[in-house]
Amino acid sequence: MDQTIEAIFEIFSWVGIGLGALLLGLALILYLADGTWLPVRAVIDEVEGGRVARWHDDEVGGVNEAILTAEQDAGIGDADMADLFYRRGVRGRVRLTPGSPVVRGVVRLGGGLFALGVVAMIASLILLFARG
Template sequence: MADVVGLIAEVFTWIGALGAIGLAFLALVARIADGSWAPTRAVVEHTDEGSVVRWFDDQGAINEAALTAHDLESIGQRDMADIEYRVGWHNRMRLSKGSPLVRALVRLTFLMVGVAALAFAAGWIALIIEG
C-alpha cells in the first residue's frame, strides 16, 4: 500500500513542480506583455451618451476612455476616480492595480507549488512508514 501511495505522490510531485514552472513562465510572459502602468487621478464625466474618464498622462497629454458597466459599478456617481493608465499609450486605463490575468496565473503557480510540496511530503511519509 505504501508503494502505491509513494508512486501517486511522486506523480503529483512532478505534476505540481512542472506545472508551477510552466505557470510561472506564463505569468512572467503575461506580466511583460501587460507593460507599464502608472497610477493617476481621473475626472469622471457622466453624459447622456455614457460615462467617461479623463486624465493627464506622464507626457502631459489629455486622455479619455469610456467606462463600461462594470467600471461604473466600481466608481458609482463619484466625480473623481483613482485609475491606472498604460504608459506610452493613449486612452488606455483600468481601475485595478495589476492585471487580473497575471494575478490569476501567480495564484495558480502557488497552488501548484502547494500540490507539489504536499505530494512530496506524502511520498516521504509513505517511505518512512514502509521502512
C-alpha cells in the first residue's frame, strides 16, 4: 500500500510541476501579447447602435471611442462616466479590468498545478525518509 501512495505522489509531483511550469510560461506569453492597458475616465454616450465610450487620447491624436459590448454596458450600468482601461496606441479597444481574464485564469491554473506538484513532492520525500 505504501508503494501505491508513493507512486501517486510521484505522478502528481511530475505532472503538477511540469504542467504548472508550462502553463505559467504560457501565461507569461499571453501577458506580453496582451499589451499595455492604461486607465482612463471615459464619457458614456447613447448612439443609434447602443452606447459608446469616448475619452481623450494623446497618442492617437484627439478623442478615441469604443462601442461598448453588452457585457461592458451591463458592467457600467446607467452611469454617464466610467473608469475604463484602453489599449495603448490602438483605436476602439476598451475593457473594464486592467488585466486580461484569460491571463488571470491561466496563471491561477498553472500556479495551482505547480503548488500541487510541490506539495506532492514534499509528501513523497517525507514518505521516502520515513520508510528509511
